Amino acid sequence: MSDPLSANAIAVTWLQDAYAPAAAALAAQLGLPCCGADAALFSLWLQIGEQGLSLQASGPDAPGAVRVDFVEGAMAHRRQFGGGAGQMVAKAVGLRGAIRPRVLDATAGLGRDAFVLAALGCEVTLIERQPVIAALLDDGLQRARAAGGEVAEIATRMQLIHADAIDAMQNWQGPAPQVIHLDPMFPHRDKSALVKKEMRLFRPLAGDDLDAPALLAAALQLASHRVAVKRPRKAPAIAGASPSAQLNGQSSRYDIYGKKKLEA
Template sequence: MPFPLYAPLPETLERAAELARRYGLELVATPPDAGYWLALTATRLELAAAEGHGAVVADFVEGAARHRREFGGGRGQPVAKAVGLKGGAMPSVVDATAGLGRDAFVLASLGCTVTLIERSPVAAALVDDALLRASSDAGTAPIAARMTLVHADAAEWLLTLAEADRPDVVYLDPMFPDTGKSAAAKKDMKAFQSVIGDDLDADRLLVAAMAVAKKRVVVKRPRLGAPLSGVPRTGELPGKSTRFDLYAPKKPA
C-alpha cells in the first residue's frame, strides 16, 4: 500500500504531486487517524505521526548539518578518514544506504562527489526535499550540486554500473533492529526506523559493494556491534560510539 503524503496548502500541491509520482506515494486529502504520513508544509517535507513525536526532517542547511559543516573538524572526521580523504585524494563515493543523507552531506561538503542510493520511498522523498532546499541556499548549493539521489535497491543498482561509472568507495550504514543494549534513540528516530525498516539483507549489499568499488568498501557499525557476516575485514577505525569497518574490493576472477 502506498505511503500517504498530505499537503495541507494549495501552493504545495504541485510539488506534492511530483513527489507522489516520483516515489510512489499516495496523495491524501486529510492526514490519517493513526500511524505515520509525510506532510509537505510551506517550508519542508516532514515525517509526521499520530503518536505525536517530533517531526523527522532531512536538513542540510540548518541545525546539526550547519554546525557540523562549520565546526565538525573537516577531513579529520572519522567518516572522512574511513573513505580515504587524505592528502589531495578526493574519492568518488556511493552511499548505498543513504537514510537521511547526513554522512553523504558531510562527504560532499569536503569535496567528494556522492551518489545517494535509497530504496525507501519515504527516506528518498525526505532527502529529495532536503536537496531542493540546499540547492536554493547560497551556503549549501555548491555542496548539493555534488550530490545525486537515486531511488533504487542499492545491491541491484550497483551491479548495473558500467566499468567507467564504478565509484572509488561504496559506503554502507545499514540499519538493524534495536537490541536494547545501546542508549535509547530519540522517539523521532525510532519512528523513522520503524517506517523505513531494517536492512536485514546488508550482507547481500556488502557483496555487491565489494564487486563494484574500485578502492574500498566502508561499513559503519555501532562500536561494539558485530561485523557483517561472511567477509573478512581488512581493517577498522574505532570511535567513541561507532566503528568503520574496511573491506577490500573483490578482484575480478
Template sequence: MVAEPAELSPLLENLAENLGLSVTPAGEAESDLMLVRTRERLELRQGGPKPPGPVFVDFVAGKSAHRRKFGGGRGQPLAKAIGLKKGLTPTVLDATAGLGRDAFVLATLGCEVTLVERSPIIAALLEDGLRRAGDDPETAEIIQRMSLVQSDTTVYLDSLQGEARPQVIYMDPMYPHREKSALVKKEMRLFREIVGEDVDSAILLEAARRCAVARVVVKRPARAEHVGDQKPGFSIESPNTRYDVYVKQALN
C-alpha cells in the same frame, strides 16, 4: 498518506500514485504515517497520541551545519576511513543514504557523492532537503557535489560498469533493534515503520565489494559484530562508532 497545504507537488503526486497513497489537506490528515508538505519543507510525521516530532532533511541548519563548521575536517574518523587525505579526494557512493548526513559531510570535504536510497518515501525527503540546500548560498556549492538515485541498491551496484564504478562505497546499515524503543532515535523508529528491519546488509556488502574500485567502508556501533561475519582489512574506531574498511586496492 500524503498531506498538502495547497496544490500537490509533482514529486508527491508521483509518489502518491506509485505507492497508492491517499492525498488529504494537511489540517484534515489522520494517519499513522504522513508525508506533509509545509510551506518550508517536506516532513514525515507519525500520528497517534504523543507522537515524536517530524522527521525531515536539513543540510543548512542543525546538526549538519555544526558538522560542516566544527566536524574536524579530514582528520575526523569518517574521513580517514573513506581515505581522504591531502591531494586525495575519492568518489563515493553512499549505499544507504537515509537522511544524508554522512554524505553531506563527505561532500563538504570535497567528495563527489552519489546517494542511493531504496525507500521512495525517504528519497522524497532527501530530494526536498537537497533542493532547499541548493538554494542556500552557504550550502549551494556543496550540494552540487551530491546526486540522488532512488533504487534498490544491490541492483543498482550490480548495474555499474567501468568508469561508473565509485572508488569508495559507504554503508551505514540500520543499527540492531533495541528492546527499549525510547532509546531509539525517532527517525530510526519511523524508518523501521517504512522499510522494516535491515535484514540484507550482508548481501549489500557483498555487492558493494564487487562494485567498489578501491574500498568499502561500513559504519557500525563500536561493539557490534561485523556485517555478515565478513572481517574487514582494518577498522577505525571512535567512542561510540566503528568504521570497518574492506580494501580492494590502494586509492590513487
C-alpha cells in the same frame, strides 16, 4: 530488508492549503493516499509545507517531524565545527591530504554522511531504496541547491539515485566508485533524542537490512579501492568477507575492506 510498514499506514498531506496540489502530485508519484482532514486515520504523514517535506507520526505522544535540512540546524553546525577531515567518516573513506575519492553512499538515509563528504570535496552518489526516505532526501537536496552559496555548491557534488542498492551495484554503468560507504539499518544503541526520534519514524518504513551480507558482497565487487561499513561499536561484522581494518569511535565503528591504496 525486513517487512516495512504497509502502504496504507502512511498518507501524504499538506500543512498549508497552497500545497495541496503538490501533495496530490507526490502521493500519485509514490502510490500513496493523499488526504487532509482524515489524515488522523494514518500512522505516518508525509507532509508538504513552507519548509519543505517532512515525516510526522500521528498520535498524542508522537515525536516531532523529521526533515532533511542541509542549510540550517545540525548539518550547518557540523559543516562549520564538525572537525573537517578529522571526522570518522572522512577517515573511513580515506580522505587525507589532497585525496578526495569518488564515493558511492549505497545506504543514503537522510544523507548526513554523504553531505559531510561532499562538503570536504568528494563527489558523492547516493542510493536510497525506501521511497519515502528518498523523497525526503530529494527535497532536502533541492532546497540546498536553491539556497545558493556554499551549501548549494556542496549539494552539486551530491547525486541521488532512488533504487535498490544491490541491483544498482550489480548493474552499475560508468566508472566504478573508488569507495563505497555502507550504513545498514541496525538496532542502533545511540541514545540521543534525535536518533531515537528518527528510528521511531523510519524503522517501520525501512525495517532492518536483513540483506546486508548481499549488500556488502555487491559493494566489494564494485568498489575499486575500498568499502567502509558503519556499525554500532559492539555489533558483529557483517557476514562474509572479513574487514582488513577497523576504526573505532565512542558509539560506532567502521569496518574497512581495503582493495587498493588510494592515491591523489
